[in-house]
Amino acid sequence: MAEAKKPVKKTKAEEKAQLEEILKSESEVVEQEAAEVVAGAEQEVKTTAKAGKRSAKALAEEEAKEAKQERKKDSDADAAKPKKPVQAKNPTRPKAERAGKKYREVVKLIDKNKTYSLTEALELATKTSTTKFDATVELHVNLGVDPKQADQNVRDTVVLPAGTGKSQRIAAFVEGDDIKAAKAAGADLVGADEITAALDKQLIEFDVLVAPPALMARLGKYARLLGPRGLMPNPKSGTVTADIAKAIEEAKAGRVEYRVDQAGIIHLGIGKVSFGAAKLQQNADAVMASVRAAKPSSLKGNYLNSVYVTTSMGPSIRVEV
Numbered sequence: 001m002a003e004a005k006k007p008v009k010k011t012k013a014e015e016k017a018q019l020e021e022i023l024k025s026e027s028e029v030v031e032q033e034a035a036e037v038v039a040g041a042e043q044e045v046k047t048t049a050k051a052g053k054r055s056a057k058a059l060a061e062e063e064a065k066e067a068k069q070e071r072k073k074d075s076d077a078d079a080a081k082p083k084k085p086v087q088a089k090n091p092t093r094p095k096a097e098r099a100g101k102k103y104r105e106v107v108k109l110i111d112k113n114k115t116y117s118l119t120e121a122l123e124l125a126t127k128t129s130t131t132k133f134d135a136t137v138e139l140h141v142n143l144g145v146d147p148k149q150a151d152q153n154v155r156d157t158v159v160l161p162a163g164t165g166k167s168q169r170i171a172a173f174v175e176g177d178d179i180k181a182a183k184a185a186g187a188d189l190v191g192a193d194e195i196t197a198a199l200d201k202q203l204i205e206f207d208v209l210v211a212p213p214a215l216m217a218r219l220g221k222y223a224r225l226l227g228p229r230g231l232m233p234n235p236k237s238g239t240v241t242a243d244i245a246k247a248i249e250e251a252k253a254g255r256v257e258y259r260v261d262q263a264g265i266i267h268l269g270i271g272k273v274s275f276g277a278a279k280l281q282q283n284a285d286a287v288m289a290s291v292r293a294a295k296p297s298s299l300k301g302n303y304l305n306s307v308y309v310t311t312s313m314g315p316s317i318r319v320e321v
Helices: 012-051 056-080 101-109 118-127 177-185 192-200 213-229 244-253 273-293
Strands: 136-143 155-159 170-172 208-210 255-259 265-272 304-311 317-319
Touching (some): 101 118, 118 136, 118 273, 118 317, 136 273, 155 273, 170 177, 170 244, 177 244, 192 213, 208 244, 244 255
Antiparallel strands (some): 136 304
């Protein structure tokens, strides 16, 4: 049998050197761990100081704020992108397709891509009326004015040479000698007392009311009744005047008042289809001359934007400006 080897005994110097080596390695490990702990603490201090508050709540609030800003940037970018138009499932069809058979037939006579002269438009208007009754021929004038400006609120009266085609009931709010003159001029209702008694009962049996300036104070308490109906006498419309007989004669002859609406458009009936193109031409010329003369001096740019002619329930016809 082989003999077992005896362990070699180390000297004291070797044991001491080995021990010092072990202690040195352990010390290096401890120093490295301590350095890592210190570096982590310094980083945390820097982050907390940047947030403005030395707390976890402040850091969470800062992160939430940054996330909110990112979401806002994304939403702004989406809003800047052009949106596709939403198409309705059942789009509205043009009136030419929805209207009755008669309307669909007459609308074929009008070229929507063409601008007609006033004479041609009036002739077409008499041919494209589809109603059984004597329809009114209407003139619609789009002006480049701002009705909110007092000096651009276009308003005037004009006497139609061929008349309006309507029978006007004229009331004269007069006293004394004016009663006889009003009756001679053809007024249907005469006398301040008679008209006042009817207005007290809220009975309005007239289409035009004329009065002299001296009696306008007595009509003041009926302003809420007459004003909304457009019946309150007004100097601009020629219904407040000292010459009562002349005002009645003009109203009977076909004097009409026009003014722009909130969109800057004048809507005015200029006669009946039964008038024929010649008489309608006379009335239309008188209206257009009055509208051109009423152009505000402060207006800059286009005054007449567009003009259309139409009839009651009929198609519209674009007219040359």
